[in-house]
Amino acid sequence: MVNPALQPAIHALRQARRVLVITGAGLSADSGLPTYRGIGGLYNGNTADGVPIEQALSGPMLRQNPALCWRYLAELGRACLGAHPNAAHFAIARWQQARDGVWVLTQNIDGYHRAAGSPPERLIEIHGQLSPLFCQSCGAESPELAAHLHRPLPPRCSHCEGVLRPPVVLFEERLPEAAIHALYEELAIGYDAVVTLGTTASFAYIAEPVLRAQARGGFTLDINPMPASLGFGVDCQLAMSALDAIPEIVSHILFD
Template sequence: MNHDTAVDRACAALADAQRILFITGAGISADSGLPTYRGIGGLYHERLTAEGLTIEEALSGEMMAQRPDIAWRYIAEIEANCRDARPNAAHRLIAELERERSGVWVLTQNVDGLHRAAGSQKLIEVHGTVHRLRCTECPHNRNVPDFSGLSLPPACPLCGGVLRPDVVLFGEMLPTHALDRLQTILAGGLDAVVSIGTTSVFPYIAGPVWWAQQHGIAVVEINPGDTEVSHLASVRLRMGAAQAMQEIWGRLHPA
């Protein structure tokens, strides 16, 4: 299938769709300058930390509990390297579609907050966000624009406990409220599923694509490479997220 035909088919699948689930991974933020391997953890691809740890060990729930200074050192370093990132066209156009149609949702693995910054409100941040801190000892939590000015590890102003980013660290369970919300969306029915910039290696990310395929619902995949769900897609756009969403938007909204 040539490029123009694939874009036309993607547009046909989305033209009348009101209920769309966008599933996004690190690839959607690549055009914002963020690395794609392990999302923002891509800075440590194939290299160890100064302590001789893998990034999975350094950014684990166990490390946060036992040595929060180590976990925070690398969380803060990664956040600092990604601090200037801004939403790109893909983030912005998904948010525009949400405003335009009644049932557009985003399920994202990314913790960078770029979907929210672009204006998406029907958003499931299944791995959390680095822009919210919560206390490990009491219910206190607060939003932060970035980590500049924080003492590491930061202390809770209420109880003195350690604050941590409200993200799912390696070895931790996913938030049940996020998974419950996803199940509610699927139970309510969808017109299309769009997978963007994710290899879909996690069952909870591939699951909605399998569900859509089994229910005869159109699946559009936007990814330059092959993924775990490519064979399930109704239409595949082998390109970056920003370019693909701009082409789709342009054809759905001709001048």
């Protein structure tokens, strides 16, 4: 039996040919990872070193004080390696595998969409991911993130002793050109529906796809336990976690 609250979303998404699913930290919170903002957020207040987390996890800090920056990169790394994709990640991947018009734009760096089976060619990791590490001096790659987290920080290159870093976008760094190009190439084609999961859409490039879909008469859906988290209206707002909503929605889209 269908949850009545989900029926409008199921009906609209079943009709949509092209769908963009935008995911934020709230999706991976159901895997046990900390969210970035809000109650218990990773980015609330100062770090134990007395600097805001945005400063600790910044490009300039990685250059000036790599040991301090890596102290907090390592926290993220341990959290991501210590958890796994949840049922919502797997449901989204099944949806993408069944419908070639479904794309994912994620702000998350945990790699869980890939691990769950989302097709890489329709997955835009706008903030990068935590591995493989690469050397800032010689460019050599190191896939041993877990091993490096048990060694003295910052991790060093085995070839030249340069400082390693993950391919993530730190604060005060530019977004990856390939990801931005892919996003705007697909936005130019347009989406019939845009779904936001566990995000406040505080970045313009996350809010823009929703606003573009609305402008062309597309369906917009926000799923977030905190109501009205986006700061602008959508066609349907579900005050639920992604884990409570997405597996059921996808199941009815694909199998009813």
